[in-house]
Amino acid sequence: VWAEPVMRAVVSGSDPAALREAADLMRWNLPFLVCSGWTVVGAAVLNAGRKSRVVAAAQFAVPVVAIATFLILGERFGVRAAIYGMLGGMAVNTLVVFVSAARQGYLLLPSLDAR
Numbered sequence: 494v495w496a497e498p499v500m501r502a503v504v505s506g507s508d509p510a511a512l513r514e515a516a517d518l519m520r521w522n523l524p525f526l527v528c529s530g531w532t533v534v535g536a537a538v539l540n541a542g543r544k545s546r547v548v549a550a551a552q553f554a555v556p557v558v559a560i561a562t563f564l565i566l567g568e569r570f571g572v573r574a575a576i577y578g579m580l581g582g583m584a585v586n587t588l589v590v591f592v593s594a595a596r597q598g599y600l601l602l603p604s605l606d607a608r
């Protein structure tokens with residue numbers, strides 16, 4: 494909803510098509526931010542449990558998948574290929590952290606226990 498006004502403020506002087514494209518790219522990046530927050534909490538749990546190698550390996554997935562996706566799909570999708578790769582890498586990162594934390598006995602899901 495706010496992507497186009499934000500992009501209008503950031504990318505001043507652009508034509509309407511470029512602003513729409515920038516807003517669309519911004520929307521594609523929002524899931525990355527959500528996964529990042531969730532993964533940071535999981536990484537903190539794992540680091541506290543002395544599982545920093547798992548955290549480091551999981552974080553390594555983001556650039557590896559992003560670069561591989563861009564190299565494979567870059568000609569077809571352009572900059573969107575990098576975004577798709579970052580989302581895929583973050584999904585791998587989040588999954589590894591989530592599963593590793595669950596194996597340590599920590600379920601990384603919100604709880605609304607209002608007792």
